[in-house]
Amino acid sequence: MPQFEMKVLPPETVKGKEVLEHVAGSPAREGGGDETYRCGNCKTKLLVDVDHHDAHGVIVKCGKCGKYNIEPHHH
Numbered sequence: 001m002p003q004f005e006m007k008v009l010p011p012e013t014v015k016g017k018e019v020l021e022h023v024a025g026s027p028a029r030e031g032g033g034d035e036t037y038r039c040g041n042c043k044t045k046l047l048v049d050v051d052h053h054d055a056h057g058v059i060v061k062c063g064k065c066g067k068y069n070i071e072p073h074h075h
């Protein structure tokens with residue numbers, strides 16, 4: 001199961017965009033694949049066992065440290 005560190009985004013870049021809110025203690029999204037994505041700041045698991053297309057372009061706000069993250073392969 002590959003694990004990836006997400007890229008931290010500056011808060012001003014997420015204004016007006018859809019943000020998935022993570023709650024500390026459980027993943028924001030889970031199941032459907034074999035990839036795990038961790039917060040680029042505190043390493044908390046945000047997306048667990050997901051398929052790549054379920055993570056692509058998704059912005060996740062970490063419930064532990066409050067940082068905004070996007071999957072690292074996003075261009």
